[in-house]
Amino acid sequence: MSTWPKDDVRIEGAETGTGAAGTVLIVEDDAASVGVLLECLRRESFRVLVAQDGKSALQRAEYARPDLILLDVMMPDINGFETCRRLKRNGLTADIPVLFLSALTNTNEKLEGFAAGAVDYLTKPFQYEEVLARVRTHLRLREYEFALAAGNKLLEARVAERTEELRSALVEFGKLKERLEAENVYLQHEVGAEHRDIIGSSPALRAMLDKVARVAPTKTSVLITGETGTGKELVARAIHEASSRRSRPMVKLNCAAISAGLVESELFGHTKGAFTGALDKRVGRFELADGGTLFLDEVTELPLETQVKLLRVLQEREFKPVGSSKTQAVDVRVIAASNRCLRDEIAAGRFRADLYHRLNVFPIEIPALRQRRADIAELARHCVARFARTLGRRGCDIGAETLRALEAHEWPGNVRELQNTIERAMISLVDDALCIDWPLAECSRGAQPPITDSAAAAMERSDALASVEREHIVGVLRRTGGVIEGPRGAARLLEMKPSTARYRIKKLGIRKSEFVT
Numbered sequence: 001m002s003t004w005p006k007d008d009v010r011i012e013g014a015e016t017g018t019g020a021a022g023t024v025l026i027v028e029d030d031a032a033s034v035g036v037l038l039e040c041l042r043r044e045s046f047r048v049l050v051a052q053d054g055k056s057a058l059q060r061a062e063y064a065r066p067d068l069i070l071l072d073v074m075m076p077d078i079n080g081f082e083t084c085r086r087l088k089r090n091g092l093t094a095d096i097p098v099l100f101l102s103a104l105t106n107t108n109e110k111l112e113g114f115a116a117g118a119v120d121y122l123t124k125p126f127q128y129e130e131v132l133a134r135v136r137t138h139l140r141l142r143e144y145e146f147a148l149a150a151g152n153k154l155l156e157a158r159v160a161e162r163t164e165e166l167r168s169a170l171v172e173f174g175k176l177k178e179r180l181e182a183e184n185v186y187l188q189h190e191v192g193a194e195h196r197d198i199i200g201s202s203p204a205l206r207a208m209l210d211k212v213a214r215v216a217p218t219k220t221s222v223l224i225t226g227e228t229g230t231g232k233e234l235v236a237r238a239i240h241e242a243s244s245r246r247s248r249p250m251v252k253l254n255c256a257a258i259s260a261g262l263v264e265s266e267l268f269g270h271t272k273g274a275f276t277g278a279l280d281k282r283v284g285r286f287e288l289a290d291g292g293t294l295f296l297d298e299v300t301e302l303p304l305e306t307q308v309k310l311l312r313v314l315q316e317r318e319f320k321p322v323g324s325s326k327t328q329a330v331d332v333r334v335i336a337a338s339n340r341c342l343r344d345e346i347a348a349g350r351f352r353a354d355l356y357h358r359l360n361v362f363p364i365e366i367p368a369l370r371q372r373r374a375d376i377a378e379l380a381r382h383c384v385a386r387f388a389r390t391l392g393r394r395g396c397d398i399g400a401e402t403l404r405a406l407e408a409h410e411w412p413g414n415v416r417e418l419q420n421t422i423e424r425a426m427i428s429l430v431d432d433a434l435c436i437d438w439p440l441a442e443c444s445r446g447a448q449p450p451i452t453d454s455a456a457a458a459m460e461r462s463d464a465l466a467s468v469e470r471e472h473i474v475g476v477l478r479r480t481g482g483v484i485e486g487p488r489g490a491a492r493l494l495e496m497k498p499s500t501a502r503y504r505i506k507k508l509g510i511r512k513s514e515f516v517t
């Protein structure tokens with residue numbers, strides 16, 4: 001009679017049982033059967049563990065986690081089927097393949113074994129070769145299962161990773177789409193705004209253009225000052241066009257044409273529901289200008305609290321849309337313009353000195369037309385040629401006397417006033433010689449002091465300019481019969497957007513009775 005080999009303890013493979021082939025738990029109460037299996041498995045380098053009954057088998061399986069269990073059916077206490085069911089219910093042991101050891105030939109018993117979760121069975125008396133073949137087959141199957149599960153996990157992780165990549169690409173795509181849509185709307189407004197060359201060769205203009213050429217390729221903020229109509233916007237565009245940012249848009253914001261309540265949302269955008277009436281998310285000018293240039297026209301008109309925010313964006317190169325807690329980085333070059341004397345605005349407490357210094361890194365002052373009278377003839381001829389083209393006329397020229405009158409005039413409205421004068425003369429042209437048969441003084445109030453004069457003089461000048469502008473707008477409105485929009489509307493003739501034209505009409509207090517005859 002065989003003796004029980006080392007009661008219920010782990011038996012390491014001896015010379016032949018190194019465990020390299022795997023760990024097998026034998027659950028068997030019959031010492032003779034254990035002996036046969038032990039010898040057979042140890043010879044093939046299996047590490048073997050032994051348990052005498054179901055209860056100790058469950059414990060051993062849980063902490064030693066063998067690769068395979070050989071389980072006897074007939075055992076005292078908990079029988080093999082029940083032991084198998086418990087092993088399968090326990091998450092720690094459920095995936096260990098179980099092979100029944102049975103002397104039974106009854107098919108029902110075998111079926112019960114499979115129903116309990118076993119994968120195979122070995123019939124007593126054992127055949128060495130069969131035992132080894134079945135044990136090896138199930139161990140290999142288990143290895144494949146593991147490899148499959150690991151592969152599956154890896155695949156799932158990759159799918160999750162790709163899904164995340166796709167999701168963030170989609171978010172990015174959505175953002176770009178929004179930005180493109182907004183950019184498109186913005187650019188449609190800008191289409192039609194003719195971008196003409198800067199005309200003139202006077203030393204004053206050439207010196208100014210030299211500055212433009214030097215600053216354009218840099219990222220430096222530029223502050224353009226000059227009287228109304230001197231070409232501040234033209235110069236801003238020239239800087240943008242000569243910079244490496246020209247493939248991105250130059251986005252403009254006329255700070256005077258936007259009400260104080262809306263200016264921040266125009267600059268930084270807003271989230272949906274940020275304030276009453278914010279029905280949709282809106283992309284701001286800063287975001288639109290990302291990679292390009294932001295032209296802040298009439299910058300002194302920004303409310304003081306917006307000036308603080310603008311300064312922060314210029315310093316930190318990031319902004320928060322109104323109603324959002326998330327900051328967005330931007331790469332924007334800012335060009336600001338004003339026809340006011342900024343130092344006076346600072347002295348009057350209407351403009352922040354720190355913002356002024358930030359914007360004024362590179363100042364460009366455009367000389368008034370009367371300070372470069374040498375440009376008048378060239379500009380006038382350029383305007384004649386341009387209007388002749390639009391009006392479909394040929395052979396128009398400016399007579400010597402008219403040219404002298406133009407050169408002697410003070411041009412408080414500068415190039416814009418000159419353009420408008422030529423346009424008016426071209427419309428009423430009888431023969432080919434352009435003549436100005438109305439006194440130029442009618443629409444100007446004599447010489448205007450330069451922009452750097454005192455605040456009092458500046459105010460006087462701005463009154464004079466406002467009255468020139470007022471008269472001019474009333475004249476245009478008379479011509480268009482009060483129509484503002486459309487190809488024959490006043491906005492087109494004034495070279496303004498309809499919204500700006502309406503704003504100016506309101507600001508200058510022009511009444512309907514003044515232009516409706």
Ligand SMILES: Nc1ncnc2c1ncn2[C@@H]1O[C@H](COP(=O)(O)OP(=O)(O)OP(=O)(O)O)[C@@H](O)[C@H]1O
Pocket residue numbers: 196197198199200226227228229230231232233234235339379415416419495
């Ligand atoms: N040197 C120039 N050559 C050709 N056109 C010019 C020149 N300077 C100004 N203009 C034209 O004069 C008009 C007014 O120019 P612009 O709008 O740039 O002036 P501004 O200084 O911005 O005026 P405002 O202060 O009223 O906004 C535009 O039609 C512009 O094309």
Ligand SMILES: [Mg+2]
Pocket residue numbers: 232233297
């Ligand atoms: Mg302008």
